Amino acid sequence: AQSVTQPDARVTVSEGASLQLRCKYSYSGTPYLFWYVQYPRQGLQLLLKYYSGDPVVQGVNGFEAEFSKSNSSFHLRKASVHWSDSAVYFCALSAANTGNYKYVFGAGTRLKVIA
Amino acid sequence: DTTVKQNPRYKLARVGKPVNLICSQTMNHDTMYWYQKKPNQAPKLLLFYYDKILNREADTFEKFQSSRPNNSFCSLYIGSAGLEYSAMYLCASSSGTGDTGQLYFGEGSKLTVL
Numbered sequence: 001a002q003s004v005t006q007p008d009a010r011v012t013v014s015e016g017a018s019l020q021l022r023c024k025y026s027y028s029g030t031p032y033l034f035w036y037v038q039y040p041r042q043g044l045q046l047l048l049k050y051y052s053g054d055p056v057v058q059g060v061n062g063f064e065a066e067f068s069k070s071n072s073s074f075h076l077r078k079a080s081v082h083w084s085d086s087a088v089y090f091c092a093l094s095a096a097n098t099g100n101y102k103y104v105f106g107a108g109t110r111l112k113v114i115a
Numbered sequence: 116d117t118t119v120k121q122n123p124r125y126k127l128a129r130v131g132k133p134v135n136l137i138c139s140q141t142m143n144h145d146t147m148y149w150y151q152k153k154p155n156q157a158p159k160l161l162l163f164y165y166d167k168i169l170n171r172e173a174d175t176f177e178k179f180q181s182s183r184p185n186n187s188f189c190s191l192y193i194g195s196a197g198l199e200y201s202a203m204y205l206c207a208s209s210s211g212t213g214d215t216g217q218l219y220f221g222e223g224s225k226l227t228v229l
Contacts, residue, residue: 036220044205104157
């Protein structure tokens, strides 16, 4: 069975600082991996996705993530955060490449950017 | 238009009463999902429709029902609400082709059971 763990429930960073949000997954096959963001009073929106190829994928608003098969990780990074990045970030995994469209989410990391 | 709409946004229900939540999408996606989201927990998949085929998770099989009268609409039905059903319910859709599985979410329906 698949699982996703986001070990940090809350992260606080100063505006302009760099950011890393951690995501670990468990899946015996090759996963499809996603980061979604939920801003206040909005639905979850896709930040970026990884299917194959270059392990570093670029997303919207300067976010990127790096897939590591050896570490079973898909950490999210940003070089310089802005106050508007305050939101809840969800890592997700799917086994869609097997024809199984079930997605598994982590519990989310609430990011607070302070001045 | 990549919009998924959910109604109602907020629902207050009494214990033992039925609840019906509605979701619609105009992207002609073949798959629609319902997730339950409680504070500090991961979204939990309740069920999904692939075309007209309903797939329900084993541990929620008897608690939730759903219908999909056409490609655009999907409902989530709770026959008798309990306090434990208080949560945010997220509807999402995806296409099996083209966008390789990205989920498109609605804003959610917040259910409070009293």
